[in-house]
Amino acid sequence: MKPFRIGALSRRTGVHIETIRYYERIGLIPEPPRAGGRFRSYDDGDVARLGFIRRCRELGFSLDEIRDLQALAQGGAHSCAEAARTARRQLAAINGKLKDLRRMQKTLQALTRNCVNENEPAPACPMLETLMQV
Amino acid sequence: MKPFRIGALSRRTGVHIETIRYYERIGLIPEPPRAGGRFRSYDDGDVARLGFIRRCRELGFSLDEIRDLQALAQGGAHSCAEAARTARRQLAAINGKLKDLRRMQKTLQALTRNCVNENEPAPACPMLETLMQV
DNA sequence: CTTGATTCTGTAGCGGCTACAGATGCCATA
DNA sequence: TATGGCATCTGTAGCCGCTACAGAATCAAG
Numbered sequence: 001m002k003p004f005r006i007g008a009l010s011r012r013t014g015v016h017i018e019t020i021r022y023y024e025r026i027g028l029i030p031e032p033p034r035a036g037g038r039f040r041s042y043d044d045g046d047v048a049r050l051g052f053i054r055r056c057r058e059l060g061f062s063l064d065e066i067r068d069l070q071a072l073a074q075g076g077a078h079s080c081a082e083a084a085r086t087a088r089r090q091l092a093a094i095n096g097k098l099k100d101l102r103r104m105q106k107t108l109q110a111l112t113r114n115c116v117n118e119n120e121p122a123p124a125c126p127m128l129e130t131l132m133q134v
Numbered sequence: 135m136k137p138f139r140i141g142a143l144s145r146r147t148g149v150h151i152e153t154i155r156y157y158e159r160i161g162l163i164p165e166p167p168r169a170g171g172r173f174r175s176y177d178d179g180d181v182a183r184l185g186f187i188r189r190c191r192e193l194g195f196s197l198d199e200i201r202d203l204q205a206l207a208q209g210g211a212h213s214c215a216e217a218a219r220t221a222r223r224q225l226a227a228i229n230g231k232l233k234d235l236r237r238m239q240k241t242l243q244a245l246t247r248n249c250v251n252e253n254e255p256a257p258a259c260p261m262l263e264t265l266m267q268v
Numbered sequence: 269c270t271t272g273a274t275t276c277t278g279t280a281g282c283g284g285c286t287a288c289a290g291a292t293g294c295c296a297t298a
Numbered sequence: 299t300a301t302g303g304c305a306t307c308t309g310t311a312g313c314c315g316c317t318a319c320a321g322a323a324t325c326a327a328g
Contacts, residue, residue, distance in 0.1 A: 007274065017275085018317060026315095038324080039275060048266065055265050059245075060238050063315070073262045080259035084249040087261060091242045094235055101232050104194050108225045111193075115218040125214035127221060128207045131189050132182065141305065151306090152286060160284095172293080173306065197284070269328105276323070285313090292307070298300085 003041040013050040020050065028053065028063055028070075061090055137175040147184040154184065162187065162197055162204075195224055 010017045023029045024040075029049055035041040052073070056066045065086055072079040072086075114126035144151045157163045158174075163183055169175040186207070190200045199220055206213040206220075248260035 005275075016317080019315080021276095022316065048268065051268055052266055057315095058238070059242055060235075069262070069265070072259075073266060079262065080249060083259055083262050084246055087242055087246045087249070091239065091246065094239050094242065098232065098235050098239065101194075101228055101235065104192070105225065105228050105232065108193055108221055108228065112218055112221045112225065115214060115221070125206075125217055128203070128213065128217050131203070132186055132207060139306075150286080153284085155307095156285065191284095271326105271328085273326085274324085277321095279319085281318075282316090283314100287312075288310085290308090293305090295302105295304085297302085 001044055003035065003043050005035070006040050006042070009042045009046060009050065012047050013054060015050055015054055023050075023053065023063075026063065028067060059087075059090065060094060061086075065090070135178055137169065137177050139169070140174050140176070143176045143180060143184065146181050147188060149184055149188055157184075157187065157197075160197065162201060193221075193224065194228060195220075199224070 004012075006017050006020055009015075010020060015023075020029070024031055029046070032040045032042050032046065049070075052070065053066055056069060061069065069083060069086060072083045111127040111130060114130075140151050140154055143149075144154060149157075154163070158165060163180070166174045166176055166180065183204075186204065187200055190203060195203065203217060203220060206217045245261040245264060248264075
């Protein structure tokens with residue numbers, strides 16, 4: 001496989017060009033060699049690395065956590081236990097957010113239920129009334 | 135009721151002092167008069183205003199949306215319909231986030247299920263394996 | 269020869285705070 | 299009277315994870 005440029009890497013991974021450069025800047029991906037001293041030059045390994053990052057992002061991991069997961073994947077000992085711990089922490093965070101969002105959803109549903117779509121001015125709007133009460 | 139200072143307003147509303155000043159800076163709450171030309175001076179109206187903002191924030195509205203909702207609550211005509219529209223938009227956004235989070239939750243659960251808490255190095259970690267696959 | 273595509277570097281902006289630094293003033297205690 | 303502590307003040311910079319420019323260089327196609 002021939003090496004390719006940042007645009008191709010972006011197309012292959014679905015990660016924006018600017019984001020790829022950003023990841024490089026913060027040291028999440030290595031600085032690639034430059035073709036002709038000018039263009040960043042990538043290969044399949046970079047596609048894999050970036051895909052790993054993208055999948056982790058889709059699971060909600062922070063870039064710092066992904067840095068750790070990458071290191072674990074490179075594989076010192078005890079990697080699996082630590083990775084699993086990170087994942088369970090993330091799962092707990094997600095469960096917390098789900099709880100919050102479900103509460104918001106419930107409240108908003110209740111607020112809009114009373115609010116039929118009439119052109120009432122504010123004093124007659126049940127939702128705004130409720131929000132204004134202490 | 136006597137007017138009070140920012141610390142008291144913060145205690146009464148549960149909104150941090152710096153956040154109150156931030157809201158003032160971006161024009162979400164009005165500039166209060168200064169007691170002795172020095173200290174911001176608030177009253178019950180400010181408690182109500184800030185409470186409104188806090189409740190809206192807890193429902194996930196952006197500060198810009200809250201600006202709109204405040205204006206609607208001051209009450210021109212058609213306020214109720216517009217407020218309800220804003221709320222339903224917000225509800226839709228929340229439903230979208232819930233969907234995303236549930237997907238993350240499911241995936242993470244699946245990933246960690248296979249990952250018993252053993253001290254396996256990375257090549258034997260089912261979670262990292264999966265994340266590394268294309 | 270122009271146009272458009274792609275890449276480059278560098279910097280600034282987003283939202284919604286949060287965390288300082290450094291000054292000022294006031295009250296209570298020693 | 300000196301001192302310490304508290305609350306407040308202004309202003310600025312930082313957080314995260316991008317995103318959006320500006321302005322230059324290079325190349326291929328028409």
